[in-house]
Amino acid sequence: MIAIAIIGITASAFATVLLSQWLQPWAAALLSAGGIAIVIATMIWRSLVPMRALFRALAGTVASYRDGDFSFGITWDKASDLIELVDAHNALGNALRDQRLALVQRELLLDTMVQNTPVAMVLIDPNQRVVLGNLAARRMLGEGRRMEGRAFADVLSNAESALRDAFERGGDGMFTIGSEDDEDIYHLSRRSFRLNGRLHELVLLRQLTAELRRQEVQTWKKVIRVISHELNNSLAPIASLAHSGAELLRRGQPERLPEALATIEERARHLEGFIRDYARFAKLPAPRYAPVVWQRFIAQLRAQVEFTDVLQPADGIGRFDAAQLEQALINLLKNAHESGSRAEDVSLSVRQLPDAWRIEVLDRGSGMNDAVLANALLPFYSTKRHGTGLGLALAREIAEAHGGRIALLNRDGGGLCVAIVLPATH
Incomplete structure (x- = not known):
């Protein structure tokens, strides 16, 4: 039994020695390949770590740009093709930062201008x-x-x-x-x-107060020129015809006198009407207040000029100087017809407010540009070739004499609205 055991142990040892000699080349090869793989993996890991840091930096700066922060940049001192990407990225950041700075400066300038x-x-x-x-x-x-x-x-x-x-x-x-x-x-x-x-x-x-004050000075200068021109146009022919009449009498030709005298009368009456219109504007009397039924008042206006009307309430009664307001509204309604509006588009609206009456004259004409709108209420300002410039100015005087006010505005869709607001009671 002992001999058999010794033989078994010897055989096992011999087999082990043979097996180790047979596997040794393969183990060496395996160990050598594993070492190379570990070295390669270590090199790859060492090269990828900086690139991963670079990519994280790129992602972070892009997120900052998205949020409007352009103060970040990237530093890359590795010798590789990625340096071009880093340089382009930094150039983009600098461009965005410069544009943002210029935009902020423009916004500050615009805000300063708007505020002041x-x-x-x-x-x-x-x-x-x-x-x-x-x-x-x-x-x-x-x-x-x-x-x-x-x-x-x-x-x-x-x-x-x-x-x-x-x-x-x-x-x-x-x-x-x-x-x-x-x-x-x-x-x-x-x-x-x-x-x-x-x-x-x-x-x-x-x-517009200061600007309109300057315009008023210019307007009064224009008034003087208009009056001087009108007086000369009337007085010059009157003087000439009077001289001609005297010559006709001296020559014994009285049959031609009626023609000369008729012309003198025509020019004198024209001058009289011209002066009367200006005097009426300059010396507008204080309003004489009296109860006025609006339906009856509007019917009297329609007998003189065509328009459609809206009256609310239908049985309303105002208190004002009927003659003065009639004069103002006739001028406004005639202006509406002369604006290029169709006759059926000219309308008069009268509405009762809680403490006032609102009167509007509406048309669908060409309206007014900003320059005309700013000057239209000034006395003697007119865009018409032969206009006196008194219609709107007189309406303003009448409205203000009643304690009210007047306003002009262009309508949506074209046309003009002249609105007069009069207090309901006096």
Whole structure:
């Protein structure tokens, strides 16, 4: 048994030695291949780590650019083809940063101009809330406080009644704030546009008082020229015909005197009417208030000029100087017919407000450009070749003499609206 065991152990050892000699070349090969793979994997890992860091840096700067931060750059000191990508990326960042700086500077300049312009500017969003109100708008509408975020209706609720009326009429127009001795004249402009795909409205309120004062000086100079021209056109032929009449008498030809005298009379009456019109404007008497049934008053107007009418309420009774208001409205209705509007598009609207009567003369003519709109209410300002420029100015005088006001605005779709607001009681 011991011998058998010894033989078994010897055989096993011999087999083990033979097997190890047979496997040794293969193990060496396997060990050598594994070492090379480990070396290659280590080299690849070492080369990929910086590139992964670069890609993370690129992703981070792109995210910063997306958020509007262009202050980041990338440093890459590896000698590889990726340096071109890094340089291009840094150049893009520098370009975006320069453009952002220029844009910020332009925005600061624009904001400075908007805030310090004397024109009141209010930007309103689709929900009728104030997005922007410059300093002039704050002084005029916001009692000096910021208006951003407030409902525009709330802002208007504390404004002058004339301003609220101008907004209620819609469109562009002029209105007056203050008393006759201390009044300010404003022009309202409203424009709609899309901002970021949403409809916004820009409101501009421009004070015209100083400009109109300068225009009045120029207007009075024009008045002097007009009166001088008219007087010369009438007095020169009168003097010439009077001299001719004297010559006819001296020559014993009295049969030609009636013709000369008729011409003298015609020129004298023309001059008389010219002076009378100007005197009527210059010396408008104080209104004589009396109750007036609107239906009867409108019927008297229609007997003199054609128009359609809207009266609310139908049985309304006003209190005003019927002769003066008739004169003002006839001038306005005739202007409406001369605007190029069709006769059926000329209309008169009379509506009762809580404490006033609102009278509107409407047409579908060519309307007025900004220059004419700014000067139309001035005495003697006219765009007509032979116009006296007294129609609108006289209507303004009559409205203000009644404690009311007048405004002009272009209508949507073309045409003009002349609105007179008269107090309901006196």
